[in-house]
Amino acid sequence: MEKLGFEKKKQANYSNRHVTDEKEAGDANEWKLDSPSALDTLIATFGLSEFETKILILCAGVELDSRFSTLLTQLNGGKNGSSVRLTFGIAMAAFANAHWSAISPNSPLRYWNLILPTDTEHVTGSNLQIDENVLHYLVGNRYMDEKLTEILDPVYVEYSLAPSQVSLAGAIATSCRTVVENGSELSHLPFIQLRGDEYSDQMADADLASSKSGYHLYKLSILSLPANPKEVSNLLRCWNRESALNTSMLYIDCAKLNVQDKLRVQLAINFIENVQGFLIIGGFSNDVAGGTKRWKLEYEVQKPSIEEQMILWKSQLGEEFTQRLDGQLEKIVSQFNLSAKALLRLL
DSSP states (O other), X not given: OOOOOOOHHHHHHHXXXXXXXXXXXXXXXXXXXXXXXXXXXXXXXXXXXXXXXXXXXXXXXXXXXXXHHHHHHHHTTOOTTSOOOOBHHHHHHHOTTOOGGGGSTTSHHHHTTSEEESOTTSTXXXXXXXXXXXXXXXXXXXXXXXXXXXTOEEOOOOXXXXXXXXXXXXHHHHHHHHHHHTTOOGGGOOEEEEXXXXXXXXXXXXXXXXXXXXXXXXXXXXXXXXXXXXXXXXHHHHHHHHHHHSOXXXXXXXXXXXXXXXXXXXHXXXXXXXXXXXEEEESSOHHHHTTOOSOEEEEEOOOOOHHHHHHHHHHHHOHHHHHHTTTOHHHHHHTOOOOHHHHHHHO
């Protein structure tokens, strides 16, 4: 199976299909979309063939339009009111460009769980159903799969970072955009390792960098990874589909990882090597990041400088209270070396 990846040129081709009839071409130009539709994105992202696309549309149609049920009743040779069954065998008989590989376990439809056979032991005669998340994606109602929401947390950082940390987030975002503009596929993107002594500021910088890149950041604690290899594989497949279709970026939190737990460390390494899309690792992650062969970009997240801490202190205390300290603030700041988050908590 081809590796998953966005290809801007391919997406552009799907969104600007040629129409031979002049009248249809005029209508198409009138209604031309500025960007690929959800269906076009699915086709381009997962490399669906024409036959696979028709199966997906049929499965979606059954859920969305009662006329598809009437059509399937006719294809089943039944009368109105009889049970509606969409099977691979029916699709094979209905379309001239059918191919058996469309229903194989490694086909895009099944590998990425775009459609779900109700009986995997008798696939050709099994009812085919579209995955609920995929159906909602097609109609523009996008939300994260519940298998991911059970293990991931959205990252929201509500405190201000120091100017140097904001600049670092901008540099990370620039690197992400450059990689995408160079045409790298999702399966070939680097992961970003954040170093530094202050874990909270690492995650805050990751959140700001992802926002500047146009992504939503989600945190996964390395301790939350299931130990069962099959469960890990399913989690990876689910996340990789999510990152391909939506603007989602993953942050792996290694802060509580026991580096003496070699099995957990190796589990983390294997997971990181198979995550597609942008990935940020933080929280004292040298043992994990150093064990992977994946391409990485490293950044040092430092605490605010003394001058920056002064700015943060003043912004939190206010001008009036700062003046009342009568020059003592400098002495107070010199006694501490705090992260941005620690300063917020203190003040």
